[in-house]
Amino acid sequence: MYRKTMAAVLAAGLAISVNGVSTYIPAQAQSAPASSTAFDNKIIKKISADNMYNTIATLSAQPREAGTEGELIGAKYIKGKFEEYGYETELQPFPIYEAIRNNVSGTLEINGQSLNPYVFSGSYSGEVTAEIVHVGLALDGQVPDNVKGKIALIERGGITFVEKLQNVIDKGAVGVILYNNAGTGNNVGVADPGQNIPAVSITRAQGLALVEQLQKGPVEAHLKVTGSGFVEKTSYNVIASMKPNKNRDNGQVVLVGAHHDSVSGGPGANDDASGVSAVLELARVMAKVPTDTELRFVTFGAEEKGLLGSYHYAGTLSEEEADNIVAHFQMDMIGSKDAGADNPAGGLIMYTIDGQKNLVTDLAAAAGARTSEVIPYGQLGRSDHQPFHELGIPAALFIHSPVEPWYHTPADTIDKIDKNKLQQTAEIVGASVYQIARPDTPAMEHARVAPGPVPYEFEDRPVQ
Numbered sequence: 300m301y302r303k304t305m306a307a308v309l310a311a312g313l314a315i316s317v318n319g320v321s322t323y324i325p326a327q328a329q330s331a332p333a334s335s336t337a338f339d340n341k342i343i344k345k346i347s348a349d350n351m352y353n354t355i356a357t358l359s360a361q362p363r364e365a366g367t368e369g370e371l372i373g374a375k376y377i378k379g380k381f382e383e384y385g386y387e388t389e390l391q392p393f394p395i396y397e398a399i400r401n402n403v404s405g406t407l408e409i410n411g412q413s414l415n416p417y418v419f420s421g422s423y424s425g426e427v428t429a430e431i432v433h434v435g436l437a438l439d440g441q442v443p444d445n446v447k448g449k450i451a452l453i454e455r456g457g458i459t460f461v462e463k464l465q466n467v468i469d470k471g472a473v474g475v476i477l478y479n480n481a482g483t484g485n486n487v488g489v490a491d492p493g494q495n496i497p498a499v500s501i502t503r504a505q506g507l508a509l510v511e512q513l514q515k516g517p518v519e520a521h522l523k524v525t526g527s528g529f530v531e532k533t534s535y536n537v538i539a540s541m542k543p544n545k546n547r548d549n550g551q552v553v554l555v556g557a558h559h560d561s562v563s564g565g566p567g568a569n570d571d572a573s574g575v576s577a578v579l580e581l582a583r584v585m586a587k588v589p590t591d592t593e594l595r596f597v598t599f600g601a602e603e604k605g606l607l608g609s610y611h612y613a614g615t616l617s618e619e620e621a622d623n624i625v626a627h628f629q630m631d632m633i634g635s636k637d638a639g640a641d642n643p644a645g646g647l648i649m650y651t652i653d654g655q656k657n658l659v660t661d662l663a664a665a666a667g668a669r670t671s672e673v674i675p676y677g678q679l680g681r682s683d684h685q686p687f688h689e690l691g692i693p694a695a696l697f698i699h700s701p702v703e704p705w706y707h708t709p710a711d712t713i714d715k716i717d718k719n720k721l722q723q724t725a726e727i728v729g730a731s732v733y734q735i736a737r738p739d740t741p742a743m744e745h746a747r748v749a750p751g752p753v754p755y756e757f758e759d760r761p762v763q
């Protein structure tokens with residue numbers, strides 16, 4: 300699961316076209332009792348928590364930060380497993396841009412006085428001498444034309460750093476001095492790749508003094524940034540697909556996802572080798588099961604950098620392909636013995652982007668009733684269900700909430716993994732996926748074994 304840091308603001312602004320809502324019609328009222336598991340036995344009896352545990356042990360042997368050798372080792376391992384199970388498999392590379400932080404320096408001289416500014420993360424390296432123009436918060440549509448060829452003095456607040464920077468770049472500014480909106484620090488500011496003017500930050504006191512000077516007359520500044528910018532790296536998605544027998548194919552696709560990257564220096568056993576382990580296990584179990592729906596298992600890269608892999612993948616789908624995807628199940632952090640507090644079902648919850656029920660939560664609540672417990676739903680983004688929701692695809696995140704104290708630390712290790720939690724989550728997701736994919740659905744009204752919908756509740760449960 301992704302924590303939105305300043306660096307992660309980089310992720311903003313990826314455009315995805317929005318399609319119509321999926322055409323899948325869930326089964327309506329059924330007569331069979333909710334406790335019947337016979338319906339699911341083809342899948343859930345074969346799910347092995349030991350297999351999942353072993354996958355986590357393998358993947359968490361080293362950190363898998365996106366763009367590093369560790370990620371590639373993990374991605375290749377996952378690809379090999381999918382191939383072993385008979386899936387058509389693709390390693391999908393995509394570029395990620397990482398701000399350079401070593402040997403970055405910035406100088407700012409105003410009226411012969413030298414300030415010690417903070418250089419925006421990822422700031423363009425360059426040198427300018429120009430007059431300063433105060434542009435306030437640099438809000439959309441409020442940047443004056445006279446900033447052209449000048450250095451923009453901007454107050455922090457209201458919109459993101461990247462947006463402020465873009466608003467003055469669009470007006471022709473040649474540099475940026477941002478002043479803080481509180482406190483005594485100056486270490487704020489983030490630039491996007493392609494925002495090619497030097498940008499630095501100063502304290503609030505320095506900024507207000509400059510605003511005062513500007514009221515008396517023009518002020519010139521010499522601004523220089525060196526060593527800063529971005530390096531391009533490659534992250535990967537791993538995509539595995541199994542199409543149904545041609546004469547049964549209903550053209551629909553169900554997606555099951557997790558992210559294989561970890562945070563820097565973290566082994567990411569629970570975040571999210573656990574989700575990957577369930578994706579692989581469900582792929583293994585479902586490989587030989589007849590379906591009328593394409594099964595597509597995807598592990599995403601660069602989730603921790605701001606959902607970059609899932610946005611990339613979603614961006615490669617044509618409108619028609621996206622329309623054919625009827626559901627996305629995302630599993631992220633599904634195995635920690637220390638997560639979930641005292642909540643029922645070990646704290647397992649389904650989060651949707653809009654806080655509304657959808658096909659995925661309906662199916663999984665019913666599957667929970669049959670296999671273990673009904674699980675509640677809540678509202679949260681911060682994982683790879685986000686881009687699919689934006690495409691109009693019913694999507695939900697499965698996670699134990701609140702998260703464990705080891706979240707995003709080097710202590711997110713295999714010894715914190717609970718096999719029962721892995722098993723429970725994989726069974727619920729597996730039974731749900733199978734309900735969509737099995738050949739006798741969605742015409743399930745006629746199947747006497749078909750399970751019915753169950754009531755389940757919204758919970759306003761914070762994840763941290």
Ligand SMILES: [Zn+2]
Nearest residue numbers: 300301570603
């Ligand atoms: Zn995470």
